[in-house]
Amino acid sequence: MSTAAQPPADHGPHEEHEGQHGAPHEAPPFTEVQSGAEFTELRRSYRSFAFPLTVAFVLWYLLYVLLSNYAGGFMGTKVLGNINVAFVLGLAQFVTTFLIAWWYSRHAAAKLDPKAEAIKNRLEGGNPRVEGDA
């Protein structure tokens, strides 16, 4: 595994990693791809969606936990028959979980998958793998 004839720039020696993933010998130029505009855009599109959303749902869940702990009176307020605020908020956690899952999947299918697929096809030599998913 020689690195001598690889594309220029920052390819350091990589003896210490040889062969552990059984990858094809002509390894794709990952470093160039990583700093390229196409991948930068894919990463931005993924992170700017997934990271804030993760923070948001964790905070929303923590708010629910804190309300359950310290706002007993408010949580016990009856809304409809015997159904109180605590139940409505608990069910709201279910609903937001379903909605976030749906929303992320829609974002991923529309914005992430095409970009990822394009980069992958280019790196693998335009030989798309057959997707065997039902």
Place this chain on the structure above:
Amino acid sequence: MSHLTFQLAAEGASQHRPLIITLFAVFVAATLGITVWAGRQTKGAEDFYAGGRQFSGFQNGLAISGDYMSAASFLGIAGAIALFGYDGFLYSIGFLVAWLVALLLVAEPLRNSGRFTMGDVLVYRMRQRPVRTAAGVSTIVVSIFYLLAQMAGAGALVTLLLGITSEAGKILVVVLVGIVMILYVSIGGMKGTTWVQMVKAILLIAGTLLITFLVMLKFDFNISTLLGEAAKESGKGAAFLEPGLKYGATATSKIDFISLGIALVLGTAGLPHILIRFYTVPTSQAARKSVNWAIGIIGVFYLMTIALGFGAAALIKPETIIASNPAGNTAAPLLAQEIGGGADSTGGAILLAVISAVAFATILAVVAGLTLASSSSFAHDLYVNVIKRGQASEKDEVRAARWATVGIGAVAIILGVFARGLNVAGLVALAFAVAASANLPTILYSLFWKRFTTSGALWSIYGGLASSVLLVLFSPVVSGKETSMFPAVDFHFFPLENPGLISIPLGFLLGWLGSLLSKEEPDAKKYAELEVRSLTGTGAH
């Protein structure tokens, strides 16, 4: 009085023993058939560890649900709601929301960049042997704690559902459960285990649907009436429908609840037996789809546990539930019996038998999933890549994995025999806390932080692991309280039962500090490869 009801419950159970055993035997025979069939198709490492990566998103979603909906969530949550009302329901919300962490941050990149185990992703740009060792140790510790809880639960269930009270009888059942589980995993590998999970998930959902339907029928499909009746019969009134009965007792118990909540939400995406399920599908899109299916199935299941728990509270006296099992674990089977027409009716007997058999199937399948996760990690991370330094043949590796299954299964049986009296809930919460403290920080840093180094990975895995285990050791779970594992002694100084509040931030902090303080340069080139592969699926196995 309570002694008498216990007698009645036990007699009712033993009366229906032949029916329960028959149903359970049918399940075992059918699933063993599937296992043998799957075993014939299991040839290489990819088959054994990842089921050939040919499952569809829906199939894997069903199998994930099967892996996740343990007896603790089926019997435990229904029982907790039946006894503590609203607070029992709090558990399930954390368990469900947790799946978003897996969906948004872990499932797809893991599928794209790993092969067989959690360790595959963690070692990507690190020094192989130390990080593999750490990943293997933490995988096995988390799985063994979880396994211990399930085996202890199996022992307790036997008494309650089959009416077996002799010590020898209980030990025999734990041993039998262990042997069947070893057969599933060692013969069928991931393919067989996945099919077992699917069958179990369908049975569990069908059984829960049936009971939910019958309960709601009784209350004219009016949730408000059901809740009102439950509050009245519980003897606690409106407080039964509000938070606070279980966790609201003291300032400490409230903080404990926050700690538990954080551990539940962050633990799921670090559970090795869940993580390896993402390798059974061909692409990251299929991994995403399987998490979506799992969220749907698990969500609907937890919604139904509300009907189960409050239904049990409304229809069965709390004294009867407590007399049968102090933690309420038999509320769901008792409810099935009641809703089928009562203890003396044929309908009641049949429903009790069905739900009991489903509960056994649940334990068996979850235990199989856990054993597979730990034996995969033992063979792939520790044996092949640490002991043999990557020089083992594929055949050798699969053989090692099968033998590891037998070994870990034997350990599980021995622990299960001794753990019958242990506090099950503490063990499950511990497994989640360790997963969230040791595994999740390392996974997230590995995938998303370019400055992460080998030292950082070792600090976060061992630091998270040690802090969570030690804090539990010195918590009221182990000593100092009547409900402790060792109630007679008291060496606890940590007030909380769940260590997550301290150990999870510590795991993240240590991973960060370890990376900054180490002299080693982060491997930018390898990170480029990992990042591109994890986001695009280039060169995915």
